[in-house]
Amino acid sequence: MRESKILATCTLGLGFSYNGFRNGLDLAPDLIACDAGSADFGPYFLGTGKLQKSKETLKRDLRLLLQGARELAIPFITGSAGGAGARPQLDALADLVREVAREDGLNFRMAVIPAEVSRERIRNALHSGHLAPVGSVTPLNDELLAATSAAVAMMGVEPFQAALEAGADVIIAGRATDPSIFSAVAIRAGLPAGAVWHAAKCIDKGYLATTRPQDGSPVLATIDESGFTIVPTREGSVCTVKTVAGITLHENSDPFRVVQPTGMIDTELSRYEQIDDRSVRVTGSRYIATEHPTLKLEGARRVGFRKLLIAGLRDPRLLERLDEYMDAYRAAIARAARSLGFQPDDYILNFRAYGRDAVMGPLEPLRDQVGHEIGFVVDLVGKTEAVTNALASRLGPTGSRLDIHGRMGGGGNFAYPFSPSIIDMGAVYEWSLWHIMGIEPGELTSLFPIEMEDV
Template identity: 35%
Template sequence: MMREMRVLSPTAILGYGFPISSFEAGLEKEPDVIAVDGGSIDPGPYYLGSGKSFTDRIAVKRDLESILKAGVERNIPVIVGTAGGSGATPHLNWCVEIVREIVEEANLTCKLAVIPAQVDKEFLKAQIAEDNVKVLEPGISLSVEEIQKSTHIVGQIGVEPIIKALEEEAQVIIAGRAYDPTVFAALPIKEGFDKGLALHMGKILECASIAAIPGSGSDCMIAYLREDHFLLEPLNPTRKCTTTSVAAHTLYEKSNPYILPGPGGYLDLHETKFEQYSETTVKVSGSKYIKEHPYTIKLEGAKPIGYRTVSIAGARDPIFIKEIDQIVEGVRERVADNFRTIESNYELFFTIYGKNGVMGELEPEKMNPTEIGIIIEAVADREDLANTICSFARSTMLHFGYPGRVSTAGNLAFPYSPSDLEAGVVYQFNVHHLLEVDDPYHLFPIKVEMIGGRTND
């Protein structure tokens, strides 16, 4: 009989939600593990730097409540990676707190494993001294100063610590920042399935039904991993997987279509085949895992660089729109002249939506829009200065004179009052490097404990 392992992915990210009907359809398939990605660095450096989740607590609890109840009651392992959105210590603690809350409220009992991913700064400084921290192109070398400026630095957990937690018979595993495919691949690899196929399967499952047509990150997907291939099947009858949709998602966020790097090695997809297995299911085979030495772990870190204030406005006057580039430069000059004596640093940005707000100078289409949206953004090393620069730029553009101007009442329409919005601290990614290690477990100590406890009626 052909060996098979079934892996259920409820949603692309905890908090994105999923139809209960799809989840129940997945449970009817009798999965061997329920795994889910808890986050991403896609929303930018703010969340890693600030220690806050970009997903809402109520939404995350809703998802976890269904997942934990199903997993614990059916004795199916539940594995969560990149807990809390970014996987640093505050994110991990936030997610674990929700798990404990659910377990208590639902009167469950389970063995919980927690795997932190935050990297100690002093340890990392020592690794720089030993030349164990390498540049990820096109970056620059990591310095002790940048480490010190970072609020949180995490390392991407590979499959090894998660496998170790499974070997300790953990029923629920909550991991900090993890390489996305690992939470889906760990149990299959532990059970002897091909590592290349398992990780490629995880690469697609991490985004749940985004790899289906129509795609959605808020719906469930199940995979059937076998000896020499895996199958992908969406659990909502309105969706289907096609060879194109699955192959396209394999390329998702990758600069090389054949090489997908991760902790300790990379996926080689030169011989990968995508075949239509049924109307809704795709078969994938031929993916290989290539082990590398030394074992490397990707590091991610963020630092605060100042404060941001923004003002949002719109304009529809065709003469104003025609002159917008000159108006922006004129406003810049007025701001620079007015604050030339200030000692603090600031930056002023204008984003013109409808013209080139997405692509900027790379925009290939030279458009003549009917209306434009304008975001004025000031970033400064002091919050009061960011407020001042944004306010002055906004008022200057509001009343700026330009050739052909007829109305003098004001150039801009503001959708909000107040027109200037404080966005708080601005963070920047400053650690994006590889750490060479001898031991894939050392950075990720595992804490296992029994939580909950059924009461006697």
């Protein structure tokens, strides 16, 4: 019976069990793969091109993964390089791969696959009606598109397949859908698409498919003609029906359907079975292809510069009248802004009261049950660094000395945990692109040119 084995770790740079990984190699996988990024951290990393993880943690994981893949002469694939899959992050991760290969004496054929999409291509889709927003995002126009500092598309499995056909041993790709990173080898082996795609979805977060993610166990998916089996490779780690079925729901609004560029993973008829103490068998999964492929676009634009003030508030008089206090605080900063010649739309000022309603905001049902102290975050975003710097210098003195109708004041309201009390967060980005773009079938590969090299 034909089968294909995929050894998966969690996100590159998060670490994984060394012993579990070595055990996985002993099970003769056909592919080692992991994803390397996520949009969970917001648009900052896409906008700046900075790596989400440190080079030290990335190199630790890369060294083990590359050594293991070369030891077995099997491919290693990762996508969404560096966090957001932008070109600067892709180049930085490829440089780390070259560095590890040089230090360890490894030789292989490497494919680097960028995910950038030109503004012209996006503009054409916008004006031809082939671009649709996902959820509630700012409506896209030419001005907003021109202000976008970075734009990527989430590639599907096709560029990975093309790189393997070109002889790649190692594939470092830009932004990609998570399951596509894990699917290429098994699809090339001719295994059923439903089993391949669903297995890829179940292992794309590695040890999150186990009962104890903190143990860092890699997982091995064995895909065959009738379904797939998932087992953790670290001794003592366990996969259950609950954990495997649960990971299918991860980052997905529909409990049964996961959209990909060329179709949809359909798990409504999937059956999960605990076949032993550690392993789960899944059958009945389907992949429903579409005639009209699409790509998810992500883009970031800079909207300003942020500084934070964090303080502890414990004065019961202030906590009793916190909304009144925040209104007075906001008004005082507005007066300061006017005195400096700033306009109301030159800055945004937000307050977060941790211990009252900072997490859920107006939806917090226990908002009136304020404890004896709160963590108070003052969040200032100015259009320019000059605006942010000027108003940030007023945040501490204004808030700590603020008097409400003669009942408070004198400078004792704020307990600062840090010095300096103002924290510089740098540039602020928002999602300018969070859209689905309709494409021609040939663009599944042509939009993602493959750069081959011998390392």
